[in-house]
Amino acid sequence: MNPRVAILLLCVFVCVSDAFHRIAMQRHRHRKLPHARHLWASRKHIRRKFGVTAAVATTAAAPQSSSSTTSAPSEAIEPLFNAYETQFYGPCLVGNQPFTLQFDTGSSDLWIPNANCSTCIKTCGNAVFQAAKSKSFVANGTAFKITYGIGKVSGVIATDTVSIEQISIKNQGFGLVSQTDTCSSFDGVLGLAYPVVSLTEQKPPFYQMIEQKLVDQPIFSFHLKSNTSDGGSLILGGSNSSLYHGSLTYVNVTQQKLWKFTMDYIGFPSRKCRRCNGCNAIMDSGTSLLVGPTEDITQLNRKIDAKYNSTNGLWEVPCARITHLPVLELGIAGKKFLVRPQEYIIAYEDNVCISGFMDLAGINFWIIGDVFFREHYLLFDVEQNRIGIARAT
Numbered sequence: 001m002n003p004r005v006a007i008l009l010l011c012v013f014v015c016v017s018d019a020f021h022r023i024a025m026q027r028h029r030h031r032k033l034p035h036a037r038h039l040w041a042s043r044k045h046i047r048r049k050f051g052v053t054a055a056v057a058t059t060a061a062a063p064q065s066s067s068s069t070t071s072a073p074s075e076a077i078e079p080l081f082n083a084y085e086t087q088f089y090g091p092c093l094v095g096n097q098p099f100t101l102q103f104d105t106g107s108s109d110l111w112i113p114n115a116n117c118s119t120c121i122k123t124c125g126n127a128v129f130q131a132a133k134s135k136s137f138v139a140n141g142t143a144f145k146i147t148y149g150i151g152k153v154s155g156v157i158a159t160d161t162v163s164i165e166q167i168s169i170k171n172q173g174f175g176l177v178s179q180t181d182t183c184s185s186f187d188g189v190l191g192l193a194y195p196v197v198s199l200t201e202q203k204p205p206f207y208q209m210i211e212q213k214l215v216d217q218p219i220f221s222f223h224l225k226s227n228t229s230d231g232g233s234l235i236l237g238g239s240n241s242s243l244y245h246g247s248l249t250y251v252n253v254t255q256q257k258l259w260k261f262t263m264d265y266i267g268f269p270s271r272k273c274r275r276c277n278g279c280n281a282i283m284d285s286g287t288s289l290l291v292g293p294t295e296d297i298t299q300l301n302r303k304i305d306a307k308y309n310s311t312n313g314l315w316e317v318p319c320a321r322i323t324h325l326p327v328l329e330l331g332i333a334g335k336k337f338l339v340r341p342q343e344y345i346i347a348y349e350d351n352v353c354i355s356g357f358m359d360l361a362g363i364n365f366w367i368i369g370d371v372f373f374r375e376h377y378l379l380f381d382v383e384q385n386r387i388g389i390a391r392a393t
């Protein structure tokens with residue numbers, strides 16, 4: 001028997017209350033280390049996710065965050081797992097069935113694998129949803145299709161109760177995936193961007209939490225951890241000032257679709273390299289690296305003496321050189337935010353070190369991914385449409 005299956009079965013009998021967290025942990029441990037080439041493969045999908053052909057905005061309603069009155073209900077502190085420094089995800093229940101989800105500020109849909117997704121089960125080993133086992137399940141049947149940095153998924157829309165820690169959202173619309181072309185460490189995705197870009201045309205879970213008065217404040221915040229399978233946490237409905245140094249610097253969202261803002265610059269001041277003088281950027285927890293226009297990325301990679309490998313399309317750095325590389329600086333809202341080379345270089349077990357600067361020909365904005373999140377506390381305010389940033393503890 002597959003050891004992973006054995007552990008899952010064991011959990012059913014042994015880890016009653018804690019099953020949830022244990023399952024997610026074990027799942028991670030038994031996955032194969034992804035080859036660095038996955039980073040390259042993700043490029044064409046990132047292009048589709050953000051490029052000219054990407055996600056056409058739908059007619060869904062604008063955010064209604066009328067969180068003003070009444071008693072303060074709650075917040076959920078969602079523990080995250082860190083898979084290879086590039087994938088962060090946490091546990092969740094849909095119709096009382098456990099799944100692991102990536103919390104993605106670069107999309108607005110929730111989806112999980114359906115029981116009839118054979119790739120999800122056989123190839124990816126994901127948990128799948130059994131509609132017949134949920135009393136709160138409501139079928140809808142409308143078809144949907146989404147393209148992400150990690151691949152494509154398609155299926156039908158449905159509604160059920162979705163629980164994250166102690167918060168339970170009633171009648172949450174989501175995608176039930178019956179086809180996927182890529183596997184991930186997590187089962188599904190929970191989008192945290194604005195409702196207008198939802199491709200399933202369902203109100204995103206965080207907006208449901210606000211509407212159903214399940215959270216104290218219309219904010220959520222990420223505290224990612226590096227170099228350990230403990231990936232940190234996501235607080236839905238709050239923040240925790242002991243997880244960052246000093247105070248948050250806020251930058252306004254410039255377009256309420258994704259978490260788009262104006263970045264002052266990015267570069268290596270110590271090596272006289274400064275790119276992007278007031279350019280558009282997107283804060284995206286669902287992208288692993290820092291992605292930008294080809295010319296800028298080439299310049300950054302040259303400054304760290306990374307060598308382009310035309311076989312896999314990635315920029316490689318000798319692992320022994322990491323500690324000699326300069327600190328990266330991002331200018332946002334008049335402040336400097338630093339990223340150490342230990343964070344912007346992704347080290348794989350086979351002594352392959354990949355630069356965290358990835359280009360995407362034709363894009364004219366930057367995607368600020370987990371490389372940045374791993375060193376900074378990020379607060380997303382859906383009412384005041386702003387992002388708070390501080391150095392994480």
Ligand SMILES: *[C@@H]1O[C@H](CO)[C@@H](O)[C@H](O)[C@H]1NC(C)=O
Nearest residue numbers: 114116117141156176178179
């Ligand atoms: C999977 O199940 C859904 C819902 O029951 C159905 O609409 C869809 O056609 C099925 N897809 C496949 C590939 O069997």
Ligand SMILES: *[C@@H]1O[C@H](CO)[C@@H](O)[C@H](O)[C@H]1NC(C)=O
Nearest residue numbers: 139140141142157200201202
């Ligand atoms: C299915 O969902 C769509 C999109 O939210 C909605 O317009 C439609 O009315 C729903 N259909 C059913 C049968 O619930």
Ligand SMILES: *[C@@H]1O[C@H](CO)[C@@H](O)[C@H](O)[C@H]1NC(C)=O
Nearest residue numbers: 077235239240241242243393
């Ligand atoms: C805030 O984070 C600190 C450090 O992890 C933790 O000890 C504390 O319990 C957290 N506070 C709240 C209110 O969650």
Ligand SMILES: *[C@@H]1O[C@H](CO)[C@@H](O)[C@H](O)[C@H]1NC(C)=O
Nearest residue numbers: 250251252253333384385386
């Ligand atoms: C950010 O937005 C708020 C509210 O719309 C506005 O008052 C403030 O001046 C803006 N800040 C900057 C730096 O543009």
Ligand SMILES: *[C@@H]1O[C@H](CO)[C@@H](O)[C@H](O)[C@H]1NC(C)=O
Nearest residue numbers: 036037309310311312313316
């Ligand atoms: C380039 O990448 C390929 C495939 O990952 C690898 O086999 C090869 O060793 C790399 N070349 C160099 C010069 O590092």
Ligand SMILES: *[C@@H]1O[C@H](CO)[C@@H](O)[C@H](O)[C@H]1NC(C)=O
Nearest residue numbers: 226227228341342343345347
């Ligand atoms: C990860 O942790 C190990 C052991 O604590 C340490 O030697 C290493 O430098 C750390 N790596 C990074 C990238 O921080």
